[in-house]
Amino acid sequence: MKRKTAIQSILALVTLGVSGVTYEFFKHGEPLPLNQLPQKKQLLAELAETIIPRTNTPGAKDCKVEDYITKMVIENTDARAQKIFLTGLADVGNYANSKYRQSFVKCSVAQRNEILKHFENKGTYSINILNKARRKFLGASFFNQLRDLTVEGYATSFLGATKGMAYDYIPGVYQACIPLQKNQLAWATK
Template sequence: MNRRKALKIGVGLTSIATLGATIKPWFTKNLPLDSRVFSDMKDLLAELAETIIPETDTPGAKLAGVADYLLLVINDCFTIKEQRIFYQGLTVVEKMAVEKFGQSFVCCDAKIREELLTILENDDGHYQGLLYKIKRKLWGRSFLDLLKEHVVEGYCTSEAGATKGLAYQAIPMKYEGCITIGPDQKAWATR
């Protein structure tokens, strides 16, 4: 084999290897995450939901089964991009809890959990108005936005949340578009 042919083969193999290394992240980035990834984090999801809607005189998110709802929504309704954002957010929460307090988020008490979520919200909340819209368009919704929206949605559509956390009226008598709510009155659960 002469030198020119050996150089062509070497350049060709190098080009193929470089192209493969360049394309592989694109393919793996666009593959959905395995549903077991989030199933393994069910306890973390339940504690995050309970931190957002804690149990008081009404049932909390854990009792309402919001973690099961979140798993269903993540696996069946989220885009691949949202799944990846959510997974990264969950790992960041767990990592922050271990680094700052030396224990898993699930093992932390309610005050520490609130503090961690407040830190995340402050880190995420410095975008306002147009900057927020641009950020959301380029990088998608943040982990905390997705979490809060779906925790509230899961709670309000659960039986415990709709009947005990909200004022449930199975058959509304008449439509009133704007009514005054009393000081201790719950919001309505009918749609």
């Protein structure tokens, strides 16, 4: 009799878990406040600059990556990913305020790195198969979206492609493997 009760309990827990995930996956809820995203460009600029800071090459702010991120999230991202991204932006602000008693924009570089490290760890599992399943069924985490959009925006900007990477405007013949010279930048066109 105890085995039957245990099996029923396990099935009930599994059913509740699956129904919760299904509800979260399919719920539509209220419309997303995408009109507020352009007002958060300063926060996006600082987040992107934390990922790709200015060194002897231009940083993400110099390349106006925040404009790229805003445009891509509003125009080219599905509603589920938009919701994850907007929720993540709000979470960054709340986390910075609760941990450092100031906004992310006013935090030091070390504090910003720690905040982004927290969100990277929050959005990543130690088992790779769980990361793949999460990405497939629930979408990419906020940090992964932010990182990917920052790198895409930087690499496709004029400054990022010409000053941040090695750029050959008219490439010659195709060479499958090109050795890098000492202190050479990554290729933008190869």
